[in-house]
Amino acid sequence: MHNKNHKIILKSHGENSFLLLSLCLLLENVHKMKILVCISKSPDTTSKIAFTDGNTKFDENGVQYIVNPYDEWYALVRALEIKETSGGTVTIITVGTAADEAIIRKALAIGADDAVRIDAEPTDAYFTAGQIAKYAKDNSFDLILTGKETINYNGSQVGGMIAEDLDLPFVSLAVKMDVDGSTLKMEQEIVGGIQVVEANLPLVVSCAKGMAEQRIPNMRGIMAARTKPLTVIAATPEEAFTAYESYVLPEAKKACKMIDPNNMDELVELLHSEAKVI
Amino acid sequence: MTSLVYINGEHGLVKSAFEAVTYAKKLGGDVIVVSSGKSADLGKLGEYGATKVLVDSSLEKIDAQQVTRLVAAAAEQVGAEVIVFSHDLVAKAVAPRLSVRLKAGLVSGATSLPDTANGFSVKVNVFSGKAFGSVSVKTAKKIISLLPNSIQPELNGSACPVEEFAGHAGEASIKILEVKIPEGNIPLPEAELVVSAGRGLKGPENWGMVEDLAKALGAATACSRPVADIGWRPHHEHVGQTGVAIRPNLYIAAGISGAIQHLAGVNGSKVIVVINTDAEAPFFKAADYGVLGDAFEVLPKLTEAVKKFKASH
Numbered sequence: 001m002h003n004k005n006h007k008i009i010l011k012s013h014g015e016n017s018f019l020l021l022s023l024c025l026l027l028e029n030v031h032k033m034k035i036l037v038c039i040s041k042s043p044d045t046t047s048k049i050a051f052t053d054g055n056t057k058f059d060e061n062g063v064q065y066i067v068n069p070y071d072e073w074y075a076l077v078r079a080l081e082i083k084e085t086s087g088g089t090v091t092i093i094t095v096g097t098a099a100d101e102a103i104i105r106k107a108l109a110i111g112a113d114d115a116v117r118i119d120a121e122p123t124d125a126y127f128t129a130g131q132i133a134k135y136a137k138d139n140s141f142d143l144i145l146t147g148k149e150t151i152n153y154n155g156s157q158v159g160g161m162i163a164e165d166l167d168l169p170f171v172s173l174a175v176k177m178d179v180d181g182s183t184l185k186m187e188q189e190i191v192g193g194i195q196v197v198e199a200n201l202p203l204v205v206s207c208a209k210g211m212a213e214q215r216i217p218n219m220r221g222i223m224a225a226r227t228k229p230l231t232v233i234a235a236t237p238e239e240a241f242t243a244y245e246s247y248v249l250p251e252a253k254k255a256c257k258m259i260d261p262n263n264m265d266e267l268v269e270l271l272h273s274e275a276k277v278i
Numbered sequence: 279m280t281s282l283v284y285i286n287g288e289h290g291l292v293k294s295a296f297e298a299v300t301y302a303k304k305l306g307g308d309v310i311v312v313s314s315g316k317s318a319d320l321g322k323l324g325e326y327g328a329t330k331v332l333v334d335s336s337l338e339k340i341d342a343q344q345v346t347r348l349v350a351a352a353a354e355q356v357g358a359e360v361i362v363f364s365h366d367l368v369a370k371a372v373a374p375r376l377s378v379r380l381k382a383g384l385v386s387g388a389t390s391l392p393d394t395a396n397g398f399s400v401k402v403n404v405f406s407g408k409a410f411g412s413v414s415v416k417t418a419k420k421i422i423s424l425l426p427n428s429i430q431p432e433l434n435g436s437a438c439p440v441e442e443f444a445g446h447a448g449e450a451s452i453k454i455l456e457v458k459i460p461e462g463n464i465p466l467p468e469a470e471l472v473v474s475a476g477r478g479l480k481g482p483e484n485w486g487m488v489e490d491l492a493k494a495l496g497a498a499t500a501c502s503r504p505v506a507d508i509g510w511r512p513h514h515e516h517v518g519q520t521g522v523a524i525r526p527n528l529y530i531a532a533g534i535s536g537a538i539q540h541l542a543g544v545n546g547s548k549v550i551v552v553i554n555t556d557a558e559a560p561f562f563k564a565a566d567y568g569v570l571g572d573a574f575e576v577l578p579k580l581t582e583a584v585k586k587f588k589a590s591h
């Protein structure tokens with residue numbers, strides 16, 4: 001029901017401020033949320049993956065960094081949609097060095113209000129989550145969103161760690177999120193299906209595909225992003241629990257064996273006797 | 279050494295549970311399982327190497343905070359050094375919480391047993407399946423979340439005792455309203471054989487031939503991103519970088535060109551068969567077996583060949 005009301009507000013916005021005001025007074029359930037969106041950098045999805053220094057470091061040569069797609073397409077855009085419907089603010093936060101300011105400006109251009117950069121090289125998920133949790137604790141947010149994982153480390157760890165640090169509920173891999181006052185109704189990807197859950201704010205949620213659609217920043221957004229506030233905060237000393245010691249690329253595939261399209265019996269026989277998978 | 283394995287017993291035991299217990303058994307030492315709910319067959323985990331199962335049967339529809347408290351209580355009681363999860367939705371919420379609570383380093387998406395020759399390091403999938411990384415854990419207690427299909431379940435003993443355990447899990451703050459799992463389908467991340475198709479099939483009405491092949495093989499069905507985006511197939515079937523990452527024994531792809539984002543979700547597959555009309559399709563470079571031909575002709579022929587094979591074996 002409340003979603004309908006939210007739409008009315010959107011339509012009337014800019015048309016008749018008196019109507020808008022009286023509608024707002026009628027809606028006891030509109031909750032202006034203070035939302036924190038955690039973003040991380042990741043190599044562009046088409047990047048060539050290679051390693052240097054005796055396979056101990058990711059080779060950044062020629063790599064273009066982007067906002068991790070799950071953080072941008074789903075967490076950030078859904079946060080902006082909620083703000084557009086119910087008001088409130090959207091702050092983005094990242095743990096990174098000055099080199100990451102390009103991706104911060106991109107997220108601001110898409111529509112976030114302000115940004116925070118914790119000035120440190122993110123060593124592991126525990127370190128990163130600890131930094132963000134500390135900032136969130138000092139600035140109390142209603143909703144903290146992350147992407148479901150980064151496309152480079154695929155850990156899916158930071159959201160849950162922030163939630164534990166703050167003693168808040170954590171909904172992982174949400175594909176849909178509806179707001180009803182201070183209650184959120186969400187759908188989660190489970191093995192082979194969907195689970196529908198409900199929880200009250202404050203809350204931490206990791207966002208997966210389905211939550212929102214990618215937005216391309218427009219020129220006005222890009223211009224506005226240049227002057228939006230970006231606060232740089234010193235990191236808190238914190239140990240890391242884990243470290244990447246080395247990397248290895250998968251073994252190169254042997255040449256593909258071509259099979260005559262009219263001889264599927266041969267393919268089945270090969271899958272059975274050579275590949276041993278059926 | 280004692281390892282603790284968390285098994286979500288609410289929907290019955292699945293293959294990933296046997297994989298997690300097998301993995302813990304291979305770590306050496308005692309394997310204790312902690313679970314919740316009223317599942318009747320938890321003792322079966324003994325057959326894969328569990329010493330005993332601790333279960334809090336009073337807990338049902340529990341949320342991640344409750345599971346975290348339950349596993350933390352069990353870890354303390356049994357003095358667990360390593361805690362093992364199967365890397366599913368529950369583990370993705372619980373393992374990071376537990377890592378903070380127990381000050382235990384977490385390895386997500388492990389694909390192998392730890393190398394303890396020089397410390398404790400575990401191989402994981404990184405860059406969405408385009409590489410492997412070796413993660414060292416520096417804390418005394420360790421948590422490993424195991425990627426499905428990374429280890430074969432191995433029978434290693436007989437049914438074990440199941441003991442009631444008070445988990446002191448507290449109240450749930452997340453309410454589960456509904457669980458929707460389509461009947462009869464093989465869940466993709468669990469599937470050993472997968473038949474997948476893309477835009478080359480031209481329309482959702484042509485998926486019958488994909489389903490026929492899957493049925494003949496006993497395989498799950500999957501699709502490429504464009505097919506899920508235009509609504510020909512449900513989103514949970516989308517494999518690739520932004521969809522589900524799978525590592526079945528056999529992946530058959532018909533009418534999928536094999537963009538790098540699609541490969542990221544499937545290149546953990548043991549054997550890949552590609553059916554495509556375009557000899558230049560990049561997928562052939564990642565394939566073990568290729569069929570240069572029209573999926574509309576090849577799929578039915580392959581289905582017939584599989585049926586013939588199944589009838590004689």
